[in-house]
Amino acid sequence: MNEIIAITIGAILSWINFVIIDIWMGLPESPGVRGAEAIGKSIENRGGDLGGGYFSGNIVCSPDASAGTLLASCGYYAFGSPEGGLIAALFVYFGNRICADPGYAGTTGALSATILIWAATYIGINPQNFIVGMLLAALTIQGIYHPYSSKLIGKMARKMNRKVIKD
């Protein structure tokens, strides 16, 4: 398959994988640590959505499904087989525990990404396409314009019943 098309499909699959799992696991509901709260409030002050801000903050402060997807892609590429993704899931779990996070989002993201990559290899999309794709997917949320991306995440979170929990 053409590399540009493969990277585009990899980016779309990675984006859907990490955004859906992270919202499902409640990242927009509350900040896990103080750093995530600071990032969320900062994004809200710049015209963004608080839930989307907490989502971005939680992603920065602990390895969630975004890191799980990226590390599963790297593991799959490095080991050349799905074992790499399973080993990545194990280490993402340990990383989560170190970062004051119970670890559901990161581990689930790594395992689902491993399954996605394994299935995608049958249509000619390699793990390296997923590595680049995941970087592009994370860039759309974390790197271009926080107010828009946080509003999109906030809207999706409300649809999935994962609103910000007020104290």
Added chain:
Amino acid sequence: MFEEYIIAIVSATVLGLILRLPILPDKPMRNSWMISIIFPTVILAVGFFAIFNYFKVYNNIYTAIIIGIFSAVFSKFFLERVFPKPEIGEQA
């Protein structure tokens, strides 16, 4: 290849039940720190066995059983000590 993974999962689950680990974390699961059989004991068993399976050294049924037992014992007795739950003051 898949059989050994299933044996590792079954071995971890059986010993987890004997050690009286809960099958699922308490609800809401996404915020729960409870150590259970499904999460993380089975994940640990699969991850540890993947390391042995990849390097083709001891990728057999006996290793799968031992990895399952190790994962359940590690989850029950050592996980909370090695990776402790954060104190309330450390969280936001």
